[in-house]
Structures are given as structure tokens and as C-alpha cells.
Amino acid sequence: MENRNDEVVCLFQDKVSELLLKHRSVLDSLSKFTESATRINRAVSKAVTGCGCISINAKKQQFPAEASLEDCRKYMDSHLEGFLCESCRERIEEEIGNQLFYLSALCHLLDFKLEDIMRKEYGKLKALGFFHLS
Numbered sequence: 001m002e003n004r005n006d007e008v009v010c011l012f013q014d015k016v017s018e019l020l021l022k023h024r025s026v027l028d029s030l031s032k033f034t035e036s037a038t039r040i041n042r043a044v045s046k047a048v049t050g051c052g053c054i055s056i057n058a059k060k061q062q063f064p065a066e067a068s069l070e071d072c073r074k075y076m077d078s079h080l081e082g083f084l085c086e087s088c089r090e091r092i093e094e095e096i097g098n099q100l101f102y103l104s105a106l107c108h109l110l111d112f113k114l115e116d117i118m119r120k121e122y123g124k125l126k127a128l129g130f131f132h133l134s
Contacts, residue, residue, distance in 0.1 A: 009115040016101055017108040026109045033102035040095045047088035054082040 020029075047054050056079050063075035084092065107114045 006115045006119070009118060010113070012100070013104045013108060013114045016104040020105055020108065024109075026106070029102055029105045029109055033099070033106060036095060036099040036102050040092065040099060043088070043092045043095045047084060047092065051085060051088050053085040053088050054080055057081055 044054075048056055058079040059077075061076055063072050067075065104114055106112075107117070
């Protein structure tokens with residue numbers, strides 16, 4: 001399964017590089033990447049404030065002092081309540097897809113392979129586990 005995922009990432013990046021015309025400049029791709037992140041934030045915000053399918057109930061994360069790092073996960077909250085409706089889900093998914101496009105474009109322009117970066121980061125997560133927390 002892992003090889004198939006790598007193949008999809010590689011095919012995706014190849015297709016993005018093939019389609020890069022308008023945003024061939026690294027400056028264009030950087031600004032579009034930032035803009036796409038903003039659009040994701042806006043789509044999630046609209047799901048809360050416009051649609052109301054989800055809500056955010058944020059408060060300080062609390063867990064017992066004696067809890068292990070593994071047990072802390074049981075006490076941590078996403079602060080999200082409800083479920084995305086189909087319309088909001090589609091919009092957010094579209095915006096995340098755009099973000100992936102511009103991330104892939106940046107990788108291409110800077111001569112990185114997204115699959116190599118993902119594999120390297122996965123290796124770090126696997127090796128460091130909870131110590132990878134930032």
C-alpha cells in the first residue's frame with residue numbers, strides 16, 4: 001500500500017509540473033500557496049459562522065499531571081462540535097486540494113520530490129514518536 005501511495009504522490013507532482021503555466025514563477029507559487037491556506041481557514045470559518053454545521057468550543061486543554069504522553073491523547077480535545085455538512089465538506093476538500101497543488105508546484109520549482117519529503121517526515125514520526133511534538 002505504501003508504494004501505491006508514493007506512486008500517487010509522484011503522479012500528482014508530475015501532473016502539477018506539467019500544468020504549471022501561469023504560476024511558473026516561484027513568487028507566484030509562494031503567494032498562491034499562502035492564499036490557498038487562507039482559503040482553507042475561511043472555508044472552515046464559514047462552516048462555523050455561515051452554515052453552522054460545526055462549532056468551536058475552545059478552552060484550555062487539561063489532563064492529569066501524572067498522565068503519560070500516550071495517555072494525554074485521551075484527554076486532548078479538538079474543540080470541534082458537530083459534523084461538516086456535505087456542502088462545507090466539499091468546499092474545504094476543494095481548498096485543501098488547491099493547497100496540495102501549490103505545495104506540489106513549490107516542490108517542483110525548488111527541485112524537491114514531495115514523496116521523498118513525505119517519506120522522510122514519516123520516518124521521523126516513526127522514529128521519534130511523541131518526541132516529535134512541536
